[in-house]
Amino acid sequence: MYDGGKIITGLIIGIGLFLFPFYYNAGKAAKAPDPELTPKAKEAKVCVMEKAYMTANHFSLLDEWRHTVVRDSNRYFTAENGKVYYKSLQVTCLDCHSNKSKFCDQCHNYMDVNPYCWDCHIVPEEKK
Amino acid sequence: MSYRAGGEEVMGLDRRNFLKIAGLSALFGLGGKAAVDIFAPGELEASMEAVPLTEGKRWAMVIDIQKMDEELMNKVTKACHREHNVPDLGNPKEEIKWIWKEDYEHSFPGQQHHYIGDDFKQGSFLLLCNHCSNPPCCRVCPTQATWQREDGIVMMDQHRCIGCRFCMAACPFGARSFNWGDPRRVLRKEDLKKLNPDYPTNRDYPTRSKGVVEKCTFCAERLAKGQIPACVEAANKVKENALTFGDLADPDSDVRAVLRKHYSIRRKPELGTEPNVFYIV
Numbered sequence: 265m266y267d268g269g270k271i272i273t274g275l276i277i278g279i280g281l282f283l284f285p286f287y288y289n290a291g292k293a294a295k296a297p298d299p300e301l302t303p304k305a306k307e308a309k310v311c312v313m314e315k316a317y318m319t320a321n322h323f324s325l326l327d328e329w330r331h332t333v334v335r336d337s338n339r340y341f342t343a344e345n346g347k348v349y350y351k352s353l354q355v356t357c358l359d360c361h362s363n364k365s366k367f368c369d370q371c372h373n374y375m376d377v378n379p380y381c382w383d384c385h386i387v388p389e390e391k392k
Numbered sequence: 393m394s395y396r397a398g399g400e401e402v403m404g405l406d407r408r409n410f411l412k413i414a415g416l417s418a419l420f421g422l423g424g425k426a427a428v429d430i431f432a433p434g435e436l437e438a439s440m441e442a443v444p445l446t447e448g449k450r451w452a453m454v455i456d457i458q459k460m461d462e463e464l465m466n467k468v469t470k471a472c473h474r475e476h477n478v479p480d481l482g483n484p485k486e487e488i489k490w491i492w493k494e495d496y497e498h499s500f501p502g503q504q505h506h507y508i509g510d511d512f513k514q515g516s517f518l519l520l521c522n523h524c525s526n527p528p529c530c531r532v533c534p535t536q537a538t539w540q541r542e543d544g545i546v547m548m549d550q551h552r553c554i555g556c557r558f559c560m561a562a563c564p565f566g567a568r569s570f571n572w573g574d575p576r577r578v579l580r581k582e583d584l585k586k587l588n589p590d591y592p593t594n595r596d597y598p599t600r601s602k603g604v605v606e607k608c609t610f611c612a613e614r615l616a617k618g619q620i621p622a623c624v625e626a627a628n629k630v631k632e633n634a635l636t637f638g639d640l641a642d643p644d645s646d647v648r649a650v651l652r653k654h655y656s657i658r659r660k661p662e663l664g665t666e667p668n669v670f671y672i673v
Contacts, residue, residue, distance in 0.1 A: 337616055354597075
């Protein structure tokens, strides 16, 4: 093999660079998100659906809500326990979950999703 | 008469029959609406008419010009724009408006003549989306972001609007405004901050984003809660019945009573869009 030394050194440096991010980040896994409930949300105990469903599918619910509200003018939602909610991200959801940065953003950042809800819907001012 | 898959009978012409008639007519040198009228009288009329008055409602507004003055118009505009977080952008090229005042010439073109009194000629008129029964804006929208509800309201779905502005070109009344920039820039830019010190004024209503078209929705969100539109509420606080809002489909409603009693006009009736905002002169 001609120039064997150079090639092998090059390969080692190349592989080293390729693996660098893995070494560098080893053992430093990003902290799993832990959405925080406001006292008001804790007190309410139940959301509009059960917690497991909301965690996994809140976006489907919100998508359905925005559709039925704007297009079918069907603005009220009856929960399983019979309680009626006004279907509104801004007025109803964020009334309880008024801590967007600690409730919504934690997971959204972790999952690297960027919902554009907030381009139009107003986020409540958070008390620091 | 034609049939849907499954044998269900439906009114109107389906595409197949339409093409048959059109092709046949072309042979005889006939064309357009006339041809359909000859071969299938009445059928086309049915499909050309606006959405029928369903068992529900047909919202309309009556504006009493005699009771309006500049101050009241400003007040009404402010009430609406505050309710819906419509910012004052200070530049007519970027202006966003849901309800606004306009001079006579631009409000009722084609109806002016030389001898109209100065009160009218130099007066202002309160304009808003006419919520036409036959809305051209909805016909051109490629995404159905704007459409006519069963109660006659020409509604906007900002989630769907792609900002093509066909609707703005189609609307003969200039009722639509385009967001050339993010409306929330009024929170960041010093000069705009001064014009909108407490923006957003209604934290229960969204703002809009860059690149969508917006307009009056007859306060669909308030109607759903059983409230009357914000402009009507604001106007009637100052002058009783300056604005009347109600259901045209109900012969006993306020709007129908007012329209029976007074002579009223509409903007550009010759275009056939059938506006649902009436002006008592």
